[in-house]
Amino acid sequence: EAQVTQNPRYLITVTGKKLTVTCSQNMNHEYMSWYRQDPGLGLRQIYYSMNVEVTDKGDVPEGYKVSRKEKRNFPLILESPSPNQTSLYFCASSYQGAAEAFFGQGTRLTVV
Amino acid sequence: AQSVTQLGSHVSVSEGALVLLRCNYSSSVPPYLFWYVQYPNQGLQLLLKYTTGATLVKGINGFEAEFKKSETSFHLTKPSAHMSDAAEYFCAVSRGDNAGNMLTFGGGTRLMVKP
Numbered sequence: 001e002a003q004v005t006q007n008p009r010y011l012i013t014v015t016g017k018k019l020t021v022t023c024s025q026n027m028n029h030e031y032m033s034w035y036r037q038d039p040g041l042g043l044r045q046i047y048y049s050m051n052v053e054v055t056d057k058g059d060v061p062e063g064y065k066v067s068r069k070e071k072r073n074f075p076l077i078l079e080s081p082s083p084n085q086t087s088l089y090f091c092a093s094s095y096q097g098a099a100e101a102f103f104g105q106g107t108r109l110t111v112v
Numbered sequence: 113a114q115s116v117t118q119l120g121s122h123v124s125v126s127e128g129a130l131v132l133l134r135c136n137y138s139s140s141v142p143p144y145l146f147w148y149v150q151y152p153n154q155g156l157q158l159l160l161k162y163t164t165g166a167t168l169v170k171g172i173n174g175f176e177a178e179f180k181k182s183e184t185s186f187h188l189t190k191p192s193a194h195m196s197d198a199a200e201y202f203c204a205v206s207r208g209d210n211a212g213n214m215l216t217f218g219g220g221t222r223l224m225v226k227p
Binding site: 035044097098 | 116118121144146148153154155156157158161163202206207208213214215216217218219220
């Protein structure tokens with residue numbers, strides 16, 4: 001089954017404690033991206049990747065890091081989380097930049 | 113740069129009534145346009161998309177949307193609302209020349225369906 005898998009689904013952490021949210025896709029897609037969803041703001045892009053070892057900033061990259069060492073994986077790293085990073089995060093993949101995106105189930109992160 | 117504006121963060125309709133969710137976009141190149149639906153505690157699911165060709169596109173669950181270039185709009189409609197349509201809907205745009213970096217989303221519209 002074609003899918004994008006994110007883990008964990010829910011996470012509560014404390015300010016400053018490094019965390020990683022994993023994302024994996026099994027569709028051999030070139031493009032992968034991370035979005036955060038906040039009420040009234042829709043989904044805003046954090047980082048994206050056009051291929052292995054190629055990543056770039058989206059609209060709201062501050063406080064986040066990513067890496068793309070394998071085509072299927074695109075982890076999101078918060079090295080020092082802060083409460084303003086409390087949000088719902090989605091990973092997505094697509095076979096090209098203009099194409100429809102396939103989304104993971106989301107990770108609800110709370111930073112206290 | 114691209115942007116998407118969804119008019120109305122909340123829309124309420126009665127069961128059986130017409131659903132109309134509004135989306136306007138801006139893009140410097142011919143756009144690809146999408147509508148996604150998000151049910152509670154779930155990810156986003158594609159409803160329909162416009163790339164090229166026929167401007168009236170049909171999607172899943174009886175939804176359709178019409179691309180109107182002159183109005184820069186891509187409104188979503190359904191003739192008769194069902195209770196199961198209650199969800200949040202997102203309009204999105206990407207660059208049709210594939211020079212972009214995936215989708216830009218609107219702020220979302222929460223659809224409520226009254227019995």
